[in-house]
Amino acid sequence: MRWLLWGLCIAGLAGCNPAVPGDVQEQDESDPVSGTTEGDATLPLDISGIRFTERTPGPVMVVLETELPTEADVQVYVDGYLVKEEAIPRSCQVLPAVTVCEDSVFRKVPVMIERSGEMNVEVVAMKGDRWRSESFSQTITLASCQSNQATYESELQPILRGSCERCHGNGNAGVFTADDTWPQFRTSLINRGDAFYRYPSGQDPGHDAHPFSPYDATYRLMAEMLWRAEGDFSCS
Numbered sequence: 001m002r003w004l005l006w007g008l009c010i011a012g013l014a015g016c017n018p019a020v021p022g023d024v025q026e027q028d029e030s031d032p033v034s035g036t037t038e039g040d041a042t043l044p045l046d047i048s049g050i051r052f053t054e055r056t057p058g059p060v061m062v063v064l065e066t067e068l069p070t071e072a073d074v075q076v077y078v079d080g081y082l083v084k085e086e087a088i089p090r091s092c093q094v095l096p097a098v099t100v101c102e103d104s105v106f107r108k109v110p111v112m113i114e115r116s117g118e119m120n121v122e123v124v125a126m127k128g129d130r131w132r133s134e135s136f137s138q139t140i141t142l143a144s145c146q147s148n149q150a151t152y153e154s155e156l157q158p159i160l161r162g163s164c165e166r167c168h169g170n171g172n173a174g175v176f177t178a179d180d181t182w183p184q185f186r187t188s189l190i191n192r193g194d195a196f197y198r199y200p201s202g203q204d205p206g207h208d209a210h211p212f213s214p215y216d217a218t219y220r221l222m223a224e225m226l227w228r229a230e231g232d233f234s235c236s
């Protein structure tokens with residue numbers, strides 16, 4: 001199967017370039033944020049920017065671009081609620097005769113926002129008896145909410161057609177087709193979960209194509225649809 005697909009790719013190279021619909025990509029810019037610091041400013045902690053698709057018609061994935069201290073416990077709060085907690089491990093590189101350890105790592109931290117309005121984010125790092133927090137507020141403007149089915153048909157299905165259909169849906173790779181109705185695709189999303197954005201972005205090894213890259217606009221859109229499917233979201 002894999003060799004057949006590679007054969008098809010070599011036969012028509014143009015067809016192997018990932019097709020990413022331009023209108024989604026154009027909005028894929030990082031906004032710088034300036035935060036407020038509390039605690040020990042010698043701990044390396046920073047939120048440098050956020051990335052999300054403006055005027056998304058419903059729940060939107062907001063990606064925080066952060067620098068976090070190694071060997072620290074990190075918590076992320078959105079509007080006062082703890083949404084993520086992670087222990088950041090040591091990050092060392094073994095070179096001849098010397099081991100170099102970083103005191104911070106760069107991480108993209110995704111959070112989901114369901115409503116327009118002001119979003120307050122606080123990231124807290126604790127390392128030994130030291131702590132530091134960074135916080136910022138930003139207004140997120142969503143378009144008026146669209147049903148899961150309408151969002152699937154207007155936003156995601158064109159991407160399935162452009163980036164997945166040549167393998168999925170023409171008899172080569174199974175799993176789903178670009179012609180699936182929302183109830184069909186919703187079932188696939190629920191059964192395969194984050195494979196839908198981790199496979200096409202190369203975060204999981206072994207998939208034949210990488211039309212997405214981690215946290216880009218198409219990746220976020222797929223994650224937003226999975227969020228809708230898993231949470232049985234409906235516009236209120």
Ligand code: HEC
Nearest residue numbers: 005163164167168173174175192195196199200208209211
């Ligand atoms: C170059 C061909 C190719 C392209 C393009 C492609 N895929 Fe795949 N994909 C495959 C093959 C082959 C498999 C393995 C088929 C199987 O499991 O039967 C697969 C498997 C998958 C799986 C199943 C993983 C699991 O749980 O087993 C998912 C989900 C998936 N692809 C999503 C996508 C999405 C979404 C796109 C478009 C953004 C895409 N693929 C584009 C070839 C492709």
